[in-house]
Amino acid sequence: MFELIKHSLGMRTTQSIATLVTVALTVAVLMALALTSIGVTQGIQKSQQRYGADLMVIPADAASSLDETSFLFTGSPVGMYMSASVQDQVAATEGVGATTAQFFGQTLNASCCSASSPSRLIGYDAQSDWVISPWTDLAKGQKLEEGQIIIGSNLAGDFPNKQGKVLGHPVTVASVMDQTGTDLDGSILMDIDTVRAYTAATDNFADTWERYGDPSTLVSSVMVKVDDSYVAGTCGGSREDAIAAVAEHLSHIDGVSVIQSSKVIDQVQGNLTSMFTIMAGAALLLAIASIVQIFTRFYTVAWDRRAEIALYRAVGASKRDIRTLIGGEAAVLIGGGLVAGCVLGVGIYLLVPSLLASSGSFPYLAPGPLAWVGVILRLAMLFAVVGMLAVIVPVRRANRIDPSAAMQMGDID
């Protein structure tokens, strides 16, 4: 039977290749799209978790030139500073439950530590922090010693043997953060006082400190958690409304701007949803095209191969055998297309992280092995159903061919 299937496919090489290629392209596009969608969805979910901070207070002059999504989702260096006293003002604001400050520096060129481009250096206060610690294996409140760093998951390769240099100072990696799909993945974290001291001693930042003042008196951002009791006291009890209200209170502090991280993430999610909907629509059209191609390919079987099928029936093929023959041909084409499509899909997908990284504005967490298996299995099931649907009518038509037709027909081409 397999020989007959092989022979039949070989007889119609161009048709077979066209069908196979159509299926492969559809599978590749669907696969890449699905994996990217999973990666972005996971990234957004992680972002929502990562920003245990409801609000971020940043310098007003930074906000005007800052791309919020880039800031939240990439580890690119950001030089923005304001007086450390802002933290006190923020803490005193109605509705604020907890605050923790961060100080941003940046590593310099490769000779200092980074194997690629300069990375964001984040100084944080371990005692008040609740944002960073969930992503490390350090104990909550454990302060980093001078010379100790925490690195984002994307930087592990830059620190072989967990040693390196930051701004000329030798450092040891104390912990590698879990992948977050956000700016933290490309960042280096140190104790806030250590970062202040290192950057103060670096000549490259002299102009910055001349403008802003002594780094020991500065912070880059204040992360804010809204008080739960304030949320309960808000009309309607909505956390979103309470956050918005606190953001409005904080906006009255001179010289600051307030980022509501959930809003940014929601906006990104909305944009991505629109984008994926359009891409899914295109993929659906492609899938329909491949279904139509497969259906057409086999629909004509019953007529084109009437004499051949009549012969098979005459020599002992049952209707079940004919079903196996036609179904087998469909299975080979679809199976082959599925395999080729998965290979092609992997290739297309591998371009995605680099494209997303270069765009810099998408939270993204690479899907794990289970997600891959799930996508491939779903695609296999989809095309198994497509194949079955495509051959139902042709098989019925083929099985209506009377074996006695073999008596009247001529040689089979």
Added chain:
Amino acid sequence: MLLECDKVSKTYDGQTVLVRIDMQVNAGESVALVGASGEGKSTLLSIAGLLLAPSAGRVTVDGKGIERLNDVELSALRAQAFGFVFQHNQLIGSLRALDNVLVPSCFAYQGDCQKRALALMKEFGLEDRLWHYPHQLSVGQKRRVALARAMLLSPKIIIADEPTNDLDPVTGRVVINELLNYPDKKHAVIYATHDMAMARRADRILHLHNGKIEQISEDQLAHVFECEEKEEAGA
């Protein structure tokens, strides 16, 4: 008795082609079926070979009725009991000669078919044509390939529809010789023919006319052919 058609009738679109046909084929015998064109020889052979259901009557194979068989059982019985040599060969143009012979084995595996196919091809003088496509074979060679295909699974009965059609007399005799070598204790042959000389060589001759069948002798055969020629000329 290998095959029996008991009061078999066949009607197409209100027109009756066969009327209460009684026909038996026994092991070891060859049966020639003669009649003018359009009398229903191919229809009767199709019914006998389980390719077509009769409108009325019964067909039994090896004493067993086929009415209650489902499609799988009927197909298996057809493969095991019958081998067909069609009027137009029905070779698959894209398969080589040996592969054409092996087609029945795709649906009803029986032992070493490859070995049997090679033996048949050799017996029919086609050992140097194994890998030729049908378009590379002569008419006689194609007919012998079709005959080898029919015999591959050693079916009980070979049914041949005009096996010497389009063949020159010499080649036609070769094909008939190979066909008539087939009947033995377990096997039989039934063939339709317009060739009087070929018909004479059968053990029994059945004449189909106006939907009815009768056994005739060799002496009657010439008369039958003469009458048919006159009818065709008159038509």
